Amino acid sequence: MRPLRLLLFLPFLLCALAGPAAADEGPERFIRELAAEVLPQLTDPSIPLDRRRAQFREVLNRDFDLDKIGKLVLGRHWRRAAPAKREEFRTLLEDYLSGLYARRFEDLAGLAITVDGIREFQGWSMVYTTATRANGTPVLLDWRVDRKDGGYAITDLVIEGVSMVIAQREEFSAIVVEAGGLDGLLIKLRMRIAG
Amino acid sequence: MRDDVEHGPGMPGERGPDRCPAASGRLRGLVCVTLLACLFAVAAPPPSGASEEQDDPVVNDPLEPLNRVVFAINEALDTIILRPAAVVYGAVLPDEVRLGIRNVVRHLSLPFTFVNDVAQGEWTRSGETAQRFVINTMVGFAGLYDAAAKEGLPHRSTDFGSTLAVWGVGDGPYLVLPIAGPSSVRDAAGLVVESVTDPVDIAFRRADLDSMPLIRAGVAAVDFRHRNLDTLDDFKENSLDYYAFIRALYRQRRAFELDTDGDRYLTGGMGESGEDYAYPPPRPDFGRSRPPAQ
Numbered sequence: 319m320r321p322l323r324l325l326l327f328l329p330f331l332l333c334a335l336a337g338p339a340a341a342d343e344g345p346e347r348f349i350r351e352l353a354a355e356v357l358p359q360l361t362d363p364s365i366p367l368d369r370r371r372a373q374f375r376e377v378l379n380r381d382f383d384l385d386k387i388g389k390l391v392l393g394r395h396w397r398r399a400a401p402a403k404r405e406e407f408r409t410l411l412e413d414y415l416s417g418l419y420a421r422r423f424e425d426l427a428g429l430a431i432t433v434d435g436i437r438e439f440q441g442w443s444m445v446y447t448t449a450t451r452a453n454g455t456p457v458l459l460d461w462r463v464d465r466k467d468g469g470y471a472i473t474d475l476v477i478e479g480v481s482m483v484i485a486q487r488e489e490f491s492a493i494v495v496e497a498g499g500l501d502g503l504l505i506k507l508r509m510r511i512a513g
Numbered sequence: 514m515r516d517d518v519e520h521g522p523g524m525p526g527e528r529g530p531d532r533c534p535a536a537s538g539r540l541r542g543l544v545c546v547t548l549l550a551c552l553f554a555v556a557a558p559p560p561s562g563a564s565e566e567q568d569d570p571v572v573n574d575p576l577e578p579l580n581r582v583v584f585a586i587n588e589a590l591d592t593i594i595l596r597p598a599a600v601v602y603g604a605v606l607p608d609e610v611r612l613g614i615r616n617v618v619r620h621l622s623l624p625f626t627f628v629n630d631v632a633q634g635e636w637t638r639s640g641e642t643a644q645r646f647v648i649n650t651m652v653g654f655a656g657l658y659d660a661a662a663k664e665g666l667p668h669r670s671t672d673f674g675s676t677l678a679v680w681g682v683g684d685g686p687y688l689v690l691p692i693a694g695p696s697s698v699r700d701a702a703g704l705v706v707e708s709v710t711d712p713v714d715i716a717f718r719r720a721d722l723d724s725m726p727l728i729r730a731g732v733a734a735v736d737f738r739h740r741n742l743d744t745l746d747d748f749k750e751n752s753l754d755y756y757a758f759i760r761a762l763y764r765q766r767r768a769f770e771l772d773t774d775g776d777r778y779l780t781g782g783m784g785e786s787g788e789d790y791a792y793p794p795p796r797p798d799f800g801r802s803r804p805p806a807q
Contacts, residue, residue: 418751434799446796460796474793479769481793485761488572492757506753 345443345463346436348470352381353431353447361426371420378416383464383471384408390473391487395494395503403500410507417511428452431459441465442473573686574760580689584756587694591738599738611739613657618733619668620649620656624712629671633679641666673710674703678771687760695763769796 356377360370378384388408389396396404434446442464449459462474462483474483493503574580602611623646630639645661645668653660662668677699678684685698693704708714717725738745752758772795 421751422747435797437794437797439794444794446799458796460793462793476793476796478766479793479796480762480765484765484792485758488761489752489754489757491572492754496754503753510753 343436345445345461345470346433348381348463349431349445349447349461350433352472356381357429357431360423361429363424363427367420367424370423371416374420374423375412375416378412381472383466383473384412386464386466386471386473387411387483390483391490392500393487393491395491395500399500403504406504407500407507410504410511413511414507426451444476572760573684575686576688580687581756583689583691584759587689587692588755590692595734595738596742598735599742602735603739603742611736614732615736615740616649616653616659617656618729618736619659619670620646620653621713621729622670623649625673625707625710626669626671628710628712629673629676632673632676633671638669642669672700672703673706674700675771677703684764684767687764695759697764697767700767765793 360374360377365373385408388404388411391411392399392407399407428451430450431447432450434448436446437444442462445461445463447459447461448456450456458476458478460476461472462476463470464473465471474481476482490503493506494500497503497506606614623642627639627642627646630636630642645666648661648664648666649656649659652658659668674697682699684700688696688698688701690696690701690704693701696704711726714726714729717723717729748758748762749755
C-alpha cells in the first residue's frame with residue numbers, strides 16, 4: 319500500500335520541484351526586447367519632441383498597462399471614484415505621462431540596459447536591470463511587469479529604489495486631499511497638459 | 514538628501530535590534546540612551562492624527578503643515594542662494610577642480626563613516642574605510658585624488674541615522690529641517706549627534722579653525738546641489754506637488770539605502786484586492802560583476 323500511496327503524491331512533488339526551475343522567462347525577454355528595439359527609437363536624439371511624444375504614447379498603450387497604473391497611482395481614490403471619472407483620469411494620465419517622459423527621453427540617447435535578474439511575485443514579476451548612460455553612470459532600474467492580454471506590460475519603474483508609482487501616488491494623493499476631491503487633481507492635470 | 518551612498522543596496526540583512534550596545538564604550542551607551550529618550554519624546558504624538566489619511570498607511574507625516582512651511586522657506590533659500598551658487602560653481606571651476614573638491618569633501622567624511630561602520634558592527638567595511646582614508650591621505654594628496662578607488666576601495670558613506678536604523682530605531686515621522694531639508698525624526702537625531710561628534714570637525718575646533726566645519730558643510734552643500742542641478746530642476750518643473758514628491762523620494766531612497774524592513778513602504782492597498790504589502794520589495798544583491806545580458 320505504501321508505495322502506491324507515494325505514487326499519488328508524485329505529481330504534486332514533481333510540480334513543486336518543477337515550479338521554481340521552470341520560472342517564467344517571459345517578463346525578462348519582454349524587457350530585453352523592449353530595451354533592444356523600442357528604447358533606441360525613443361531616445362534617438364534626431365527626432366523632434368512632437369514625434370517622440372506620439373511614439374511614447376504608442377509605447378505607453380502597448381507595453382505599459384495604463385489601466386493598472388492608474389489604479390495603483392490613485393489608490394484609495396480610485397476605489398471611490400465613479401467610472402466616468404476613472405475614464406477621464408486615465409485619459410489625462412496618458413497625456414501627462416507621454417508629455418513628461420517624452421522630454422526625459424531626450425537626454426537618454428545611448429542608454430544601455432543589462433538584466434541583473436528577475437523575481438516573481440504573486441501575479442507579477444520584477445525584472446532587475448542596470449541602465450548605463452552615455453556618460454557612464456550606472457543606474458539601478460527595475461521594471462515591474464504584469465500580464466496583459468496574454469502578453470506582458472510594465473506597471474511600474476523603480477529607479478535606484480524609488481518607485482515611480484509610489485512617488486506619483488503620494489503626489490496625486492496630496493493634491494486630492496488638499497483640493498478635497500478627485501476633481502482638483504483632474505483640473506491640475508488638465509492645466510499641466512495644456513501648459 | 515544624500516545621494517552619494519555607494520554601498521550597494523544589498524547589504525546582507527543580518528542586522529537586528531539586538532546589536533545595539535553589544536560592544537565597547539560607555540560613551541556610546543550614554544549617547545544611545547540619551548538619543549532614544551529624545552526620540553521617544555519627539556515621536557510621542559502618534560502618526561495616526563491626520564484624519565484624511567486614515568486608510569492610507571503610506572504617509573507618516575503628522576507635521577505636514579509645519580513641514581510645508583519649512584520646505585517653502587528652504588526652497589526660497591535654495592532659489593536665491595544655493596542654486597545660484599551651484600550654477601556659478603559649475604560654470605567657474607573646471608571639471609578636474611570640482612572632482613578634487615568632491616574627493617576632499619568625501620575624504621573628510623571618512624572618519625565619521627568609520628565610527629559608524631564600527632557602531633553598526635560592519636567590521637569588514639570599517640577596515641576598508643580606514644584603509645581608504647590612509648591611502649588617500651598619503652597617496653592621494655590629503656584626499657584630493659581618489660587613489661583608493663583604483664585599488665578597489667570605492668567611496669562609501671553612512672551616517673548616524675543609518676546606525677540608529679541598524680540598532681533597530683524606526684524612522685518615525687517625516688521631518689523637513691531648516692536648511693538641511695528632508696529628514697525623519699530618527700535621521701534628524703542622527704544629524705544632531707553627527708554635528709557634535711564628527712572627528713574632523715572636532716579636530717578643526719581643537720586647531721582653532723572654528724569656521725572650518727561651516728565652510729566644509731557649505732562646500733558639501735554646493736557640491737551636492739551642483740551634481741543634482743538638472744535632476745532637481747526637472748523634478749521641480751515637472752512635479753504637481755513638489756513637497757509630496759520630494760517626501761516620497763526621500764523616504765523611498767532611505768528605505769532602499771538602509772534595507773530595513775521597518776522603513777519599507779506599505780503600499781496602502783496596492784494589491785489586487787486592496788491589501789497592503791511592502792513595496793517595492795527589497796532588491797536582491799546580484800553583485801556588481803554580473804555578466805552582461807546575452
